[in-house]
Amino acid sequence: MKGLLVSGFAAIGAGSGAMLSLHAGSDLDPFHSVISEYVWQSAGWLLPASLTLFAAGAALIAEAVRRAGMSRWIVALLLAWGASMFLIGAFPTDRPGVPLSLSGGIHRYAAFAAFLVMPVAGMLLARARIRYAGAMRLLSGLALGALVLVVIPYVVRMFGIPLSNDDIPAGLTQRFVVVTELAVLALAGLALLKPSARRAVSAVMA
Template structure:
């Protein structure tokens, strides 16, 4: 199981490195530009590569949690998060100003599914009293709050009110969601590195 966790951390680290490299080589404003728009940059291939690595890392950590006897719901949510991350990368968003396409629609709903799955998994992990449960609960709460801020502009636009990402810190709120959810995933894996954490899992959640 330790091998699964170490491999999972390596995948998450490599994915984070690819994401940071993509941002460093772009002239987009991270405060207002959402991460999906970076796919149209010269090094845009790093976006699906990064998301695929996140997906691999999530799958490896989910398998480690399964072997440790963690709740099947938590394992399923981590797998769903990883699958959604892969789909986000496989189906790129549309260029700004272009009507929503099938690829753009899949991208959008896969992102929403991922953003929702990880905080729920985190709250279940905290309820199971894993090591770092308090930090996981806090990160999950922040992720939920930031997700609401991500969703509100879409709801506003549904009512015909013009609102562009230049009017709001759309990029910042989305990045808060991504960073906090990666934090939840990393802490979930770290909690399994020590035997005491595995013994402390609530049998109710197993």
């Protein structure tokens, strides 16, 4: 169990490092530019690498959660988040101004799925009354609120109203969702790190 959790934390940390390196070497404005656009930068390969590491971290922590005897729904949601992260990296978004392609469509809907399932997993984890339940509930609520802000511009465009990312803080809201969801994933692992905490979780789920 401890090996799974430590490996999961290492994957999340390495993925975060790759993401920060990608941002540091780019001239894009993180306030308006969404993360997906960084794939077209010179170090754009760091984006799929980072997302793949996040996916690996989610899979490792999901296995630890399963071994702790927690709900299958929580395990499935964590795995779904990891699979979505992998798909986001494997299918890059389209360049700005280009019509939506198959790759861009997979990328977009995988991102929406990832943004949605982690807060739900966090709420279920909080209901299990494990350690950091209050923080998980707060972070999940914040992530859902920010997700609404991420989705609104797409809905507005569906009605033919021109709205570009330069008009709104699209990059900021998206990054807020990502950071809060990574925090939920990390807290899920931290909650199981101590043997006493794992025994308490198993008792609650029983």
